[in-house]
Ligand SMILES: Nc1ncnc2c1ncn2[C@@H]1O[C@H](COP(=O)(O)OP(=O)(O)O)[C@@H](O)[C@H]1O
């Protein structure tokens with residue numbers, strides 16, 4: 001999929017389980033560190049991607065999906081980093097609505113993503129839920 | 139691909155370029171750290187996987203492949219870690235034979251992989267070259 | 277990639293939980309259990325020392341907010357020690373630095389509950 | 391995820407290259423260029439200080455072996471400073487500790503070439 005004309009792509013797939021979110025954070029740390037981001041911006045990206053994976057893990061748990069997977073695709077463009085976090089669980093009302101016990105974490109996770117990256121979007125796809133984030137250096 | 143019966147799988151795809159080998163090392167560090175390996179064993183795995191990716195990068199360079207990709211698949215079994223490093227460049231004579239300037243690095247990389255993991259195999263596949271490694275804790 | 281917890285008693289009403297490592301969706305449940313265990317033991321003042329924390333996410337914030345609520349219900353407190361500006365920033369950008377008392381050292385936090 | 395190089399002259403025949411970070415397939419070419427630059431400048435004794443290296447792979451070993459060969463051709467030396475047991479182990483398991491002089495401190499290595 002990588003082409004000399006296209007942006008290089010790094011793709012990671014992890015089980016949708018709490019113990020694998022740290023793997024995704026390390027991978028994105030490696031990707032962002034190689035780019036023109038400041039140390040603080042790299043931290044922002046690491047936290048935002050961690051939050052996106054965490055919401056996917058919570059979504060799989062709520063939907064009782066045991067074979068959940070999360071695919072994190074990083075497009076390393078010359079002037080920006082685009083990260084797409086795709087899972088295989090459909091968005092539920094809980095992702096938008098204020099629902100019972102998960103409220104604090106859900107709300108804070110989305111708030112953090114909003115604050116930490118320059119563009120942030122959540123959408124339903126045929127496969128499940130897709131979180132897209134864009135961060136520009138500087 | 140993950141199933142409650144099967145071992146959890148983490149899969150990473152990177153461009154076959156020197157600057158991305160560090161991303162693979164961070165990912166495998168995350169995977170191995172979550173398992174029952176000692177600190178030294180985790181280091182061994184990190185180095186062995188780094189070497190496998192490095193030989194893939196050298197292979198793509200020799201073959202003049204500009205859209206090379208490396209896929210690192212980690213199977214986290216209860217009693218062992220299986221790592222498969224697959225690239226899209228066919229094995230050349232240089233992978234086995236003693237060839238000109240790359241000799242030192244090639245020979246040392248293969249030697250290190252042999253020494254650092256419990257099982258190690260290089261084979262040709264329809265897609266390219268596959269390096270398989272198995273490490274047992276303890 | 278891991279979280280270590282070390283809890284020490286300050287007096288019969290106050291305890292300090294020292295955290296080291298990463299507090300995330302995988303490890304935050306350990307912190308939650310520890311806070312609940314202290315509450316069950318009659319502690320009213322909990323200090324969570326984040327000095328050696330290198331990563332903290334919204335799950336951790338949720339556990340701390342939940343702990344604060346439970347402690348306030350019994351007129352207690354949950355305070356934080358957080359000298360690391362990178363970690364403190366997470367509380368600042370979410371506005372949570374206004375609902376937690378955040379101290380630079382464990383001694384400052386302990387002085388308040390003694 | 392990066393390599394920093396700092397080269398200092400010991401005398402007109404000897405220089406020390408201090409490395410910090412990771413020496414791998416991406417960064418080893420920088421080390422190779424630096425060794426060649428010193429050779430071109432007439433240096434006969436090169437010390438490579440690995441004290442602050444946290445990762446080193448076969449590409450780095452290849453560059454060091456290549457540098458050693460080139461220096462030996464002109465009756466020079468390439469010695470290493472390597473106090474870190476984890477890095478030193480890579481030289482030991484490959485048997486390369488027998489072809490390089492490996493010192494625990496930069497002072498020991500410098501004493502040899504002075
Ligand atoms: N800046 C903030 N971002 C997100 N949540 C916040 C923020 N400030 C306060 N909160 C909220 O603080 C609440 C806990 O504080 P509290 O006022 O004691 O409880 P409640 O609002 O449930 O009555 C949590 O529900 C949390 O959502």
Ligand SMILES: Nc1ncnc2c1ncn2[C@@H]1O[C@H](COP(=O)(O)OP(=O)(O)O)[C@@H](O)[C@H]1O
Nearest residue numbers: 241242245246249455458459462484485486489
């Ligand atoms: N344990 C080892 N593992 C791999 N290579 C080694 C080892 N020991 C020595 N070498 C070899 O050392 C050589 C450099 O040493 P030297 O004897 O000066 O050169 P050459 O063998 O080319 O004549 C390299 O070609 C390298 O392959």
